[in-house]
Amino acid sequence: MPVRHDHWIGGKDERPAGGAYLPTVDPATREPGDEIAAGSAPDVERAVASAVRAQPEWARRPGAERSETLHRIGDAIEANAGELMELERACTGKTPAQLRMEADMSAAYFRYYAGVLRAHGGRTIDQGAGHHTYTRFEPYGVIAAITPWNLPLNQACRALAPALAAGNAVVAKPSEFTSASTLHLARLAAAAGLPDGLLNVVTGTGPDAGAPLAAHPGVRRITFTGSVATGRRLAGRRRRPARPGDAGARRQVAPGGVRRRDLDRAVAAAVAAVATNAGQVCSATARLLIESSVHDEVVARIVDAVGGLEPGTDFGPIITEDQFRKVLGHFDAARAAGLTPVTGGSAYTDGAAARGRYIRPTVYAGVPPSAPVAREELFGPVLVTMPFTGEDEALARANDTDYGLVAAVWSGDVARGLRLAERIDAGQVSVNGGPLTIETPFGGFKDSGHGREKGIEALHEYGQTKAISLSLG
Numbered sequence: 379m380p381v382r383h384d385h386w387i388g389g390k391d392e393r394p395a396g397g398a399y400l401p402t403v404d405p406a407t408r409e410p411g412d413e414i415a416a417g418s419a420p421d422v423e424r425a426v427a428s429a430v431r432a433q434p435e436w437a438r439r440p441g442a443e444r445s446e447t448l449h450r451i452g453d454a455i456e457a458n459a460g461e462l463m464e465l466e467r468a469c470t471g472k473t474p475a476q477l478r479m480e481a482d483m484s485a486a487y488f489r490y491y492a493g494v495l496r497a498h499g500g501r502t503i504d505q506g507a508g509h510h511t512y513t514r515f516e517p518y519g520v521i522a523a524i525t526p527w528n529l530p531l532n533q534a535c536r537a538l539a540p541a542l543a544a545g546n547a548v549v550a551k552p553s554e555f556t557s558a559s560t561l562h563l564a565r566l567a568a569a570a571g572l573p574d575g576l577l578n579v580v581t582g583t584g585p586d587a588g589a590p591l592a593a594h595p596g597v598r599r600i601t602f603t604g605s606v607a608t609g610r611r612l613a614g615r616r617r618r619p620a621r622p623g624d625a626g627a628r629r630q631v632a633p634g635g636v637r638r639r640d641l642d643r644a645v646a647a648a649v650a651a652v653a654t655n656a657g658q659v660c661s662a663t664a665r666l667l668i669e670s671s672v673h674d675e676v677v678a679r680i681v682d683a684v685g686g687l688e689p690g691t692d693f694g695p696i697i698t699e700d701q702f703r704k705v706l707g708h709f710d711a712a713r714a715a716g717l718t719p720v721t722g723g724s725a726y727t728d729g730a731a732a733r734g735r736y737i738r739p740t741v742y743a744g745v746p747p748s749a750p751v752a753r754e755e756l757f758g759p760v761l762v763t764m765p766f767t768g769e770d771e772a773l774a775r776a777n778d779t780d781y782g783l784v785a786a787v788w789s790g791d792v793a794r795g796l797r798l799a800e801r802i803d804a805g806q807v808s809v810n811g812g813p814l815t816i817e818t819p820f821g822g823f824k825d826s827g828h829g830r831e832k833g834i835e836a837l838h839e840y841g842q843t844k845a846i847s848l849s850l851g
Protein backbone atom coordinates (compact mmCIF):
# COMPACT_ATOMS: atom_id res chain seq x y z
CA MET A 379 0.00 0.00 0.00
CA PRO A 380 1.39 3.44 -0.87
CA VAL A 381 1.89 5.95 1.95
CA ARG A 382 -0.98 8.45 2.07
CA HIS A 383 -0.39 12.08 2.96
CA ASP A 384 -3.32 14.05 4.38
CA HIS A 385 -3.65 17.84 4.43
CA TRP A 386 -2.00 19.72 7.30
CA ILE A 387 -4.55 22.07 8.84
CA GLY A 388 -4.53 23.74 12.25
CA GLY A 389 -1.45 21.80 13.37
CA LYS A 390 -2.70 18.31 12.51
CA ASP A 391 -3.33 15.86 9.68
CA GLU A 392 -6.76 16.30 8.12
CA ARG A 393 -8.34 13.86 5.70
CA PRO A 394 -9.69 15.32 2.44
CA ALA A 395 -13.40 16.18 2.57
CA GLY A 396 -13.98 14.29 -0.68
CA GLY A 397 -12.12 11.21 0.61
CA ALA A 398 -9.99 10.89 -2.55
CA TYR A 399 -6.21 10.75 -2.96
CA LEU A 400 -3.99 11.47 -5.98
CA PRO A 401 -1.11 9.24 -7.10
CA THR A 402 2.46 10.46 -7.53
CA VAL A 403 5.23 8.95 -9.65
CA ASP A 404 9.01 8.73 -9.35
CA PRO A 405 10.12 10.35 -12.62
CA ALA A 406 13.49 8.56 -12.48
CA THR A 407 11.79 5.15 -12.81
CA ARG A 408 8.10 5.85 -13.51
CA GLU A 409 7.29 3.66 -10.45
CA PRO A 410 4.22 4.74 -8.43
CA GLY A 411 4.96 6.65 -5.23
CA ASP A 412 3.04 8.13 -2.28
CA GLU A 413 -0.50 9.44 -2.55
CA ILE A 414 -1.60 12.93 -1.57
CA ALA A 415 -4.98 14.20 -0.45
CA ALA A 416 -7.13 15.45 -3.33
CA GLY A 417 -8.14 18.80 -1.86
CA SER A 418 -11.31 20.70 -2.70
CA ALA A 419 -13.19 23.82 -1.59
CA PRO A 420 -14.29 22.46 1.86
CA ASP A 421 -10.64 21.65 2.71
CA VAL A 422 -9.60 25.16 1.64
CA GLU A 423 -12.39 26.55 3.80
CA ARG A 424 -11.05 24.75 6.90
CA ALA A 425 -7.47 25.80 6.19
CA VAL A 426 -8.29 29.48 5.65
CA ALA A 427 -10.49 29.51 8.78
CA SER A 428 -7.63 28.06 10.78
CA ALA A 429 -5.20 30.66 9.41
CA VAL A 430 -7.64 33.51 10.10
CA ARG A 431 -7.96 32.34 13.73
CA ALA A 432 -4.23 31.99 14.34
CA GLN A 433 -2.86 35.09 12.61
CA PRO A 434 -3.73 38.02 14.93
CA GLU A 435 -1.89 36.61 17.95
CA TRP A 436 1.22 35.90 15.82
CA ALA A 437 1.15 39.43 14.41
CA ARG A 438 0.97 40.91 17.92
CA ARG A 439 4.16 39.14 19.03
CA PRO A 440 7.34 41.19 19.10
CA GLY A 441 9.44 40.73 15.96
CA ALA A 442 12.22 39.23 18.06
CA GLU A 443 9.91 36.38 19.14
CA ARG A 444 8.80 35.64 15.59
CA SER A 445 12.45 35.75 14.59
CA GLU A 446 13.35 33.11 17.23
CA THR A 447 10.66 30.79 15.87
CA LEU A 448 11.92 31.24 12.30
CA HIS A 449 15.46 30.41 13.45
CA ARG A 450 14.16 27.21 15.03
CA ILE A 451 12.40 26.26 11.78
CA GLY A 452 15.69 26.82 9.91
CA ASP A 453 17.42 24.54 12.44
CA ALA A 454 14.69 21.91 12.04
CA ILE A 455 15.10 21.91 8.25
CA GLU A 456 18.83 21.43 8.66
CA ALA A 457 18.45 18.68 11.26
CA ASN A 458 15.84 16.82 9.17
CA ALA A 459 17.33 17.52 5.74
CA GLY A 460 17.77 13.80 5.05
CA GLU A 461 14.03 13.08 5.39
CA LEU A 462 13.06 16.16 3.41
CA MET A 463 15.50 15.27 0.64
CA GLU A 464 14.18 11.70 0.43
CA LEU A 465 10.57 12.91 0.14
CA GLU A 466 11.65 15.33 -2.57
CA ARG A 467 13.70 12.71 -4.40
CA ALA A 468 10.82 10.25 -4.50
CA CYS A 469 8.64 12.52 -6.66
CA THR A 470 11.27 14.54 -8.57
CA GLY A 471 14.17 12.11 -9.18
CA LYS A 472 16.63 14.95 -8.43
CA THR A 473 20.32 14.18 -7.98
CA PRO A 474 21.81 14.12 -4.44
CA ALA A 475 23.80 17.31 -5.05
CA GLN A 476 20.72 19.16 -6.29
CA LEU A 477 18.66 17.96 -3.30
CA ARG A 478 21.35 19.04 -0.84
CA MET A 479 21.63 22.51 -2.39
CA GLU A 480 17.85 23.01 -2.22
CA ALA A 481 17.62 21.79 1.39
CA ASP A 482 20.43 24.13 2.45
CA MET A 483 18.79 27.08 0.74
CA SER A 484 15.44 26.20 2.32
CA ALA A 485 16.94 26.49 5.82
CA ALA A 486 18.77 29.67 4.79
CA TYR A 487 15.51 31.41 3.80
CA PHE A 488 14.21 31.07 7.36
CA ARG A 489 17.49 32.26 8.88
CA TYR A 490 17.77 35.20 6.50
CA TYR A 491 14.25 36.50 7.21
CA ALA A 492 14.68 35.81 10.94
CA GLY A 493 17.59 38.26 10.76
CA VAL A 494 16.02 40.82 8.42
CA LEU A 495 12.93 40.94 10.62
CA ARG A 496 14.91 42.10 13.65
CA ALA A 497 16.43 45.01 11.74
CA HIS A 498 13.18 46.07 10.09
CA GLY A 499 10.81 48.82 11.22
CA GLY A 500 8.81 51.88 10.29
CA ARG A 501 9.95 55.52 10.26
CA THR A 502 8.99 58.78 11.90
CA ILE A 503 7.84 61.73 9.81
CA ASP A 504 8.63 65.27 10.96
CA GLN A 505 5.46 67.38 10.90
CA GLY A 506 6.74 70.00 13.32
CA ALA A 507 6.48 70.40 17.10
CA GLY A 508 3.17 69.24 18.54
CA HIS A 509 2.78 66.24 16.25
CA HIS A 510 4.07 62.72 16.31
CA THR A 511 3.72 60.88 13.02
CA TYR A 512 5.11 57.47 12.30
CA THR A 513 4.64 54.41 10.10
CA ARG A 514 4.11 50.81 11.06
CA PHE A 515 4.76 47.74 8.91
CA GLU A 516 1.72 45.48 9.26
CA PRO A 517 0.91 42.06 7.82
CA TYR A 518 -1.90 41.47 5.32
CA GLY A 519 -3.45 38.59 7.28
CA VAL A 520 -3.69 35.33 5.33
CA ILE A 521 -1.40 34.64 2.37
CA ALA A 522 -1.99 31.88 -0.19
CA ALA A 523 1.28 30.36 -1.44
CA ILE A 524 0.76 28.41 -4.69
CA THR A 525 3.99 26.75 -5.78
CA PRO A 526 5.23 24.66 -8.75
CA TRP A 527 6.97 21.31 -9.09
CA ASN A 528 10.47 22.27 -10.17
CA LEU A 529 11.99 23.34 -6.79
CA PRO A 530 9.17 22.33 -4.43
CA LEU A 531 10.57 22.76 -0.90
CA ASN A 532 12.85 25.59 -1.90
CA GLN A 533 10.11 27.66 -3.50
CA ALA A 534 7.78 27.01 -0.58
CA CYS A 535 10.42 28.29 1.86
CA ARG A 536 11.19 31.28 -0.37
CA ALA A 537 7.58 32.41 0.07
CA LEU A 538 6.77 31.14 3.57
CA ALA A 539 9.76 32.59 5.42
CA PRO A 540 9.14 36.26 4.56
CA ALA A 541 5.34 35.82 4.76
CA LEU A 542 5.53 34.42 8.30
CA ALA A 543 8.26 36.89 9.30
CA ALA A 544 5.96 39.78 8.38
CA GLY A 545 3.29 38.41 10.77
CA ASN A 546 0.99 36.66 8.29
CA ALA A 547 -0.51 33.18 8.40
CA VAL A 548 -0.16 31.04 5.28
CA VAL A 549 -2.18 28.44 3.40
CA ALA A 550 0.22 26.67 1.06
CA LYS A 551 -0.92 24.75 -2.03
CA PRO A 552 2.09 22.90 -3.42
CA SER A 553 2.09 21.32 -6.86
CA GLU A 554 0.02 18.14 -6.98
CA PHE A 555 3.11 16.32 -8.32
CA THR A 556 5.46 17.27 -5.48
CA SER A 557 3.56 17.98 -2.24
CA ALA A 558 5.23 15.72 0.34
CA SER A 559 8.18 17.96 1.27
CA THR A 560 5.95 20.99 1.93
CA LEU A 561 3.69 18.85 4.14
CA HIS A 562 6.69 17.61 6.09
CA LEU A 563 8.04 21.14 6.42
CA ALA A 564 4.75 22.20 8.05
CA ARG A 565 5.01 19.29 10.51
CA LEU A 566 8.62 20.22 11.34
CA ALA A 567 7.68 23.89 11.76
CA ALA A 568 4.95 22.94 14.24
CA ALA A 569 7.40 20.79 16.22
CA ALA A 570 9.82 23.74 16.19
CA GLY A 571 7.21 25.94 17.90
CA LEU A 572 5.25 27.59 15.09
CA PRO A 573 1.74 28.01 16.54
CA ASP A 574 -1.00 25.83 15.05
CA GLY A 575 -2.86 27.38 12.14
CA LEU A 576 -0.03 29.65 10.96
CA LEU A 577 1.14 27.27 8.27
CA ASN A 578 -1.53 25.09 6.67
CA VAL A 579 -0.98 22.89 3.64
CA VAL A 580 -3.83 21.88 1.35
CA THR A 581 -2.83 19.54 -1.45
CA GLY A 582 -4.56 18.81 -4.73
CA THR A 583 -4.87 20.04 -8.29
CA GLY A 584 -4.89 23.64 -9.47
CA PRO A 585 -8.56 23.72 -10.46
CA ASP A 586 -9.85 21.78 -7.41
CA ALA A 587 -7.66 23.18 -4.59
CA GLY A 588 -5.67 26.13 -6.03
CA ALA A 589 -8.61 27.95 -7.61
CA PRO A 590 -10.87 27.99 -4.50
CA LEU A 591 -7.87 29.05 -2.40
CA ALA A 592 -7.00 31.92 -4.75
CA ALA A 593 -10.63 33.06 -4.82
CA HIS A 594 -11.25 32.78 -1.07
CA PRO A 595 -12.28 36.12 0.44
CA GLY A 596 -10.24 35.37 3.58
CA VAL A 597 -7.03 35.34 1.53
CA ARG A 598 -5.57 38.84 1.32
CA ARG A 599 -2.65 38.17 -0.99
CA ILE A 600 -1.39 35.43 -3.28
CA THR A 601 2.17 34.45 -4.01
CA PHE A 602 2.32 32.26 -7.09
CA THR A 603 5.09 30.70 -9.15
CA GLY A 604 4.31 28.65 -12.24
CA SER A 605 3.11 29.12 -15.79
CA VAL A 606 2.34 32.49 -17.34
CA ALA A 607 -1.22 31.34 -18.15
CA THR A 608 -2.07 30.49 -14.52
CA GLY A 609 -0.31 33.64 -13.29
CA ARG A 610 -2.44 35.78 -15.60
CA ARG A 611 -5.61 33.98 -14.54
CA LEU A 612 -4.88 34.55 -10.86
CA ALA A 613 -3.84 38.18 -11.39
CA GLY A 614 -7.08 38.86 -13.27
CA ARG A 615 -9.24 37.42 -10.55
CA ARG A 616 -7.87 39.39 -7.61
CA ARG A 617 -8.77 42.83 -6.39
CA ARG A 618 -5.14 43.08 -5.33
CA PRO A 619 -2.52 42.10 -7.85
CA ALA A 620 -1.40 38.53 -7.52
CA ARG A 621 2.28 37.96 -7.77
CA PRO A 622 2.90 35.54 -10.62
CA GLY A 623 6.29 34.90 -9.08
CA ASP A 624 8.82 34.08 -11.71
CA ALA A 625 6.38 32.70 -14.22
CA GLY A 626 8.28 32.08 -17.42
CA ALA A 627 11.71 33.34 -18.11
CA ARG A 628 14.20 34.23 -20.80
CA ARG A 629 17.84 34.46 -20.19
CA GLN A 630 20.95 35.33 -22.07
CA VAL A 631 24.65 34.83 -21.91
CA ALA A 632 26.61 37.22 -24.11
CA PRO A 633 30.34 36.73 -24.12
CA GLY A 634 31.85 39.82 -25.70
CA GLY A 635 35.28 41.52 -25.66
CA VAL A 636 36.56 38.02 -25.33
CA ARG A 637 39.23 36.75 -22.88
CA ARG A 638 40.13 33.07 -22.47
CA ARG A 639 39.16 33.01 -18.81
CA ASP A 640 35.75 34.55 -19.54
CA LEU A 641 35.13 31.94 -22.22
CA ASP A 642 35.99 29.13 -19.81
CA ARG A 643 33.59 30.49 -17.22
CA ALA A 644 30.84 31.21 -19.76
CA VAL A 645 31.09 27.64 -21.06
CA ALA A 646 30.90 26.30 -17.49
CA ALA A 647 27.82 28.47 -16.83
CA ALA A 648 26.14 27.18 -20.00
CA VAL A 649 26.79 23.57 -18.97
CA ALA A 650 25.42 24.32 -15.49
CA ALA A 651 22.25 25.67 -17.11
CA VAL A 652 21.68 22.23 -18.65
CA ALA A 653 22.69 20.15 -15.64
CA THR A 654 21.08 22.13 -12.80
CA ASN A 655 17.70 20.50 -12.23
CA ALA A 656 17.89 19.31 -15.88
CA GLY A 657 17.18 22.87 -17.00
CA GLN A 658 13.88 23.05 -15.09
CA VAL A 659 14.83 26.33 -13.49
CA CYS A 660 13.15 29.58 -14.42
CA SER A 661 16.49 31.43 -14.13
CA ALA A 662 18.54 28.97 -16.20
CA THR A 663 20.71 30.89 -18.69
CA ALA A 664 19.76 28.70 -21.64
CA ARG A 665 19.44 31.19 -24.50
CA LEU A 666 23.00 31.98 -25.47
CA LEU A 667 24.05 35.01 -27.51
CA ILE A 668 27.65 34.51 -28.57
CA GLU A 669 29.93 36.94 -30.40
CA SER A 670 30.35 35.65 -34.00
CA SER A 671 34.15 35.52 -33.79
CA VAL A 672 34.01 32.86 -31.05
CA HIS A 673 30.57 31.34 -31.66
CA ASP A 674 31.69 28.07 -33.24
CA GLU A 675 34.48 27.53 -30.74
CA VAL A 676 32.17 28.11 -27.77
CA VAL A 677 29.52 25.80 -29.23
CA ALA A 678 32.11 23.05 -29.79
CA ARG A 679 33.29 23.33 -26.19
CA ILE A 680 29.75 23.28 -24.81
CA VAL A 681 28.83 20.24 -26.92
CA ASP A 682 31.94 18.46 -25.72
CA ALA A 683 31.18 19.25 -22.07
CA VAL A 684 27.47 18.35 -22.11
CA GLY A 685 28.38 15.07 -23.83
CA GLY A 686 30.12 14.07 -20.59
CA LEU A 687 27.02 14.61 -18.40
CA GLU A 688 25.57 11.37 -17.03
CA PRO A 689 21.81 11.01 -16.49
CA GLY A 690 20.97 10.28 -12.85
CA THR A 691 24.40 11.43 -11.69
CA ASP A 692 24.92 14.87 -13.19
CA PHE A 693 21.31 15.73 -13.98
CA GLY A 694 17.87 14.39 -13.17
CA PRO A 695 14.75 13.52 -15.15
CA ILE A 696 11.97 15.81 -16.29
CA ILE A 697 9.66 15.94 -13.30
CA THR A 698 6.20 15.72 -14.89
CA GLU A 699 4.96 13.66 -17.82
CA ASP A 700 3.37 16.77 -19.35
CA GLN A 701 6.64 18.65 -19.26
CA PHE A 702 8.51 15.63 -20.68
CA ARG A 703 6.06 15.53 -23.62
CA LYS A 704 6.31 19.31 -23.99
CA VAL A 705 10.11 19.27 -24.37
CA LEU A 706 9.92 16.41 -26.88
CA GLY A 707 7.21 18.37 -28.71
CA HIS A 708 9.62 21.33 -28.99
CA PHE A 709 12.14 18.95 -30.59
CA ASP A 710 9.51 17.73 -33.09
CA ALA A 711 8.50 21.28 -33.98
CA ALA A 712 12.14 22.31 -34.43
CA ARG A 713 12.75 19.32 -36.70
CA ALA A 714 9.67 20.19 -38.77
CA ALA A 715 11.06 23.72 -39.12
CA GLY A 716 14.35 22.34 -40.48
CA LEU A 717 16.43 22.73 -37.30
CA THR A 718 18.79 19.92 -36.32
CA PRO A 719 20.44 19.90 -32.87
CA VAL A 720 24.21 19.59 -32.82
CA THR A 721 23.78 17.18 -29.93
CA GLY A 722 20.81 15.52 -28.20
CA GLY A 723 17.26 16.20 -29.34
CA SER A 724 15.62 13.06 -27.93
CA ALA A 725 14.81 11.13 -24.78
CA TYR A 726 17.10 8.28 -23.65
CA THR A 727 15.95 5.05 -25.25
CA ASP A 728 18.40 2.59 -23.72
CA GLY A 729 20.00 1.86 -20.34
CA ALA A 730 18.55 2.72 -16.93
CA ALA A 731 17.72 6.28 -18.05
CA ALA A 732 15.18 4.94 -20.57
CA ARG A 733 12.95 3.84 -17.66
CA GLY A 734 12.63 7.42 -16.45
CA ARG A 735 11.83 10.76 -18.03
CA TYR A 736 15.41 11.57 -18.99
CA ILE A 737 16.14 13.82 -21.94
CA ARG A 738 19.56 14.03 -23.58
CA PRO A 739 21.39 17.32 -23.08
CA THR A 740 20.57 19.19 -26.27
CA VAL A 741 22.15 22.12 -28.12
CA TYR A 742 20.65 23.99 -31.08
CA ALA A 743 23.38 26.17 -32.59
CA GLY A 744 23.08 29.27 -34.75
CA VAL A 745 19.31 29.36 -34.47
CA PRO A 746 17.28 32.16 -36.14
CA PRO A 747 15.97 34.52 -33.41
CA SER A 748 12.41 33.95 -34.67
CA ALA A 749 12.52 30.16 -34.15
CA PRO A 750 10.14 28.96 -31.41
CA VAL A 751 13.01 27.16 -29.61
CA ALA A 752 14.71 30.56 -29.32
CA ARG A 753 11.59 32.30 -28.00
CA GLU A 754 9.72 29.89 -25.72
CA GLU A 755 10.61 28.70 -22.25
CA LEU A 756 11.78 25.13 -22.94
CA PHE A 757 12.24 24.13 -19.27
CA GLY A 758 14.48 21.15 -20.01
CA PRO A 759 18.19 20.36 -20.59
CA VAL A 760 18.30 22.41 -23.78
CA LEU A 761 20.55 25.27 -24.92
CA VAL A 762 19.98 27.48 -27.93
CA THR A 763 22.77 29.64 -29.39
CA MET A 764 22.60 32.72 -31.60
CA PRO A 765 25.64 34.58 -32.96
CA PHE A 766 25.82 38.39 -32.84
CA THR A 767 28.15 41.11 -34.04
CA GLY A 768 28.61 44.15 -31.83
CA GLU A 769 27.03 45.38 -28.63
CA ASP A 770 23.91 46.88 -30.21
CA GLU A 771 22.97 43.63 -31.90
CA ALA A 772 23.60 41.68 -28.68
CA LEU A 773 21.33 44.02 -26.76
CA ALA A 774 18.58 43.98 -29.39
CA ARG A 775 18.59 40.16 -29.41
CA ALA A 776 18.73 39.94 -25.62
CA ASN A 777 15.68 42.17 -25.27
CA ASP A 778 13.78 40.58 -28.15
CA THR A 779 11.69 38.38 -25.88
CA ASP A 780 8.46 38.64 -23.90
CA TYR A 781 10.33 37.52 -20.78
CA GLY A 782 12.89 39.13 -18.51
CA LEU A 783 13.78 37.27 -15.34
CA VAL A 784 17.54 36.71 -15.30
CA ALA A 785 20.36 37.50 -17.70
CA ALA A 786 24.09 36.85 -17.50
CA VAL A 787 26.77 38.78 -19.34
CA TRP A 788 30.33 37.53 -19.79
CA SER A 789 32.88 40.02 -21.07
CA GLY A 790 36.56 40.83 -20.66
CA ASP A 791 35.55 44.49 -20.88
CA VAL A 792 33.85 45.23 -17.56
CA ALA A 793 32.51 48.60 -18.70
CA ARG A 794 30.89 46.89 -21.68
CA GLY A 795 29.45 44.23 -19.36
CA LEU A 796 27.90 46.84 -17.08
CA ARG A 797 26.64 48.92 -20.04
CA LEU A 798 24.78 45.85 -21.28
CA ALA A 799 23.56 44.91 -17.79
CA GLU A 800 21.98 48.33 -17.35
CA ARG A 801 20.17 48.12 -20.70
CA ILE A 802 18.96 44.52 -20.57
CA ASP A 803 15.28 44.25 -19.58
CA ALA A 804 15.57 41.70 -16.79
CA GLY A 805 15.06 41.73 -13.03
CA GLN A 806 18.49 40.27 -12.30
CA VAL A 807 21.69 40.51 -14.34
CA SER A 808 24.91 38.76 -13.37
CA VAL A 809 28.10 40.11 -14.93
CA ASN A 810 31.06 37.74 -15.17
CA GLY A 811 29.52 35.31 -12.71
CA GLY A 812 28.46 37.84 -10.06
CA PRO A 813 26.51 35.83 -7.43
CA LEU A 814 22.72 36.01 -7.27
CA THR A 815 21.68 34.75 -3.84
CA ILE A 816 18.95 34.98 -1.19
CA GLU A 817 20.19 38.52 -0.49
CA THR A 818 19.62 39.73 -4.08
CA PRO A 819 16.01 40.65 -4.97
CA PHE A 820 14.56 38.28 -7.56
CA GLY A 821 11.69 38.86 -9.95
CA GLY A 822 10.88 39.51 -13.55
CA PHE A 823 10.41 42.30 -16.04
CA LYS A 824 7.74 41.96 -18.75
CA ASP A 825 5.90 38.56 -18.71
CA SER A 826 8.25 37.15 -16.07
CA GLY A 827 6.22 38.30 -13.11
CA HIS A 828 5.24 40.95 -10.63
CA GLY A 829 6.77 41.73 -7.29
CA ARG A 830 10.04 40.52 -5.86
CA GLU A 831 11.13 37.48 -3.91
CA LYS A 832 14.34 37.17 -1.89
CA GLY A 833 16.15 40.12 -0.35
CA ILE A 834 14.59 42.72 1.93
CA GLU A 835 12.22 43.51 -0.95
CA ALA A 836 10.34 40.24 -0.41
CA LEU A 837 9.49 41.19 3.17
CA HIS A 838 7.83 44.34 1.82
CA GLU A 839 5.66 42.20 -0.48
CA TYR A 840 4.11 40.56 2.57
CA GLY A 841 3.40 43.67 4.64
CA GLN A 842 1.65 46.98 4.24
CA THR A 843 2.48 50.40 5.59
CA LYS A 844 0.21 52.17 8.03
CA ALA A 845 0.78 55.85 8.90
CA ILE A 846 -0.29 57.02 12.39
CA SER A 847 -0.34 60.69 13.25
CA LEU A 848 -0.86 62.05 16.77
CA SER A 849 -1.46 65.65 17.75
CA LEU A 850 0.23 66.39 21.08
CA GLY A 851 -1.68 69.63 21.63
Ligand code: NAD
Binds near residue numbers: 553626
Ligand atom coordinates in the same frame (compact mmCIF):
# COMPACT_ATOMS: atom_id res chain seq x y z
P1 NAD B 1 0.95 25.69 -13.47
O1 NAD B 1 0.89 27.17 -13.53
O2 NAD B 1 -0.16 24.90 -14.04
O3 NAD B 1 1.08 25.18 -11.94
C1 NAD B 1 1.76 25.89 -10.92
C2 NAD B 1 0.95 25.83 -9.62
O4 NAD B 1 -0.31 26.48 -9.84
C3 NAD B 1 0.61 24.40 -9.18
O5 NAD B 1 0.57 24.34 -7.76
C4 NAD B 1 -0.80 24.20 -9.73
O6 NAD B 1 -1.56 23.21 -9.06
C5 NAD B 1 -1.39 25.58 -9.52
N1 NAD B 1 -2.52 25.91 -10.39
C6 NAD B 1 -2.74 25.47 -11.66
N2 NAD B 1 -3.90 25.98 -12.12
C7 NAD B 1 -4.42 26.75 -11.14
C8 NAD B 1 -5.60 27.54 -11.01
N3 NAD B 1 -6.49 27.62 -12.00
N4 NAD B 1 -5.80 28.23 -9.87
C9 NAD B 1 -4.92 28.15 -8.86
N5 NAD B 1 -3.80 27.40 -8.91
C10 NAD B 1 -3.54 26.72 -10.03
O7 NAD B 1 2.31 25.25 -14.10
P2 NAD B 1 2.72 23.78 -14.55
O8 NAD B 1 1.65 23.13 -15.35
O9 NAD B 1 3.19 23.09 -13.35
O10 NAD B 1 3.91 24.12 -15.54
C11 NAD B 1 3.64 24.66 -16.84
C12 NAD B 1 4.79 25.48 -17.37
O11 NAD B 1 5.10 26.52 -16.45
C13 NAD B 1 6.08 24.69 -17.52
O12 NAD B 1 6.13 24.11 -18.79
C14 NAD B 1 7.13 25.75 -17.36
O13 NAD B 1 7.41 26.37 -18.59
C15 NAD B 1 6.48 26.74 -16.44
N6 NAD B 1 6.95 26.57 -15.06
C16 NAD B 1 7.65 27.57 -14.55
C17 NAD B 1 8.13 27.47 -13.28
C18 NAD B 1 8.94 28.56 -12.71
O14 NAD B 1 9.56 28.40 -11.68
N7 NAD B 1 8.92 29.71 -13.34
C19 NAD B 1 7.88 26.33 -12.52
C20 NAD B 1 7.10 25.31 -13.05
C21 NAD B 1 6.63 25.46 -14.33
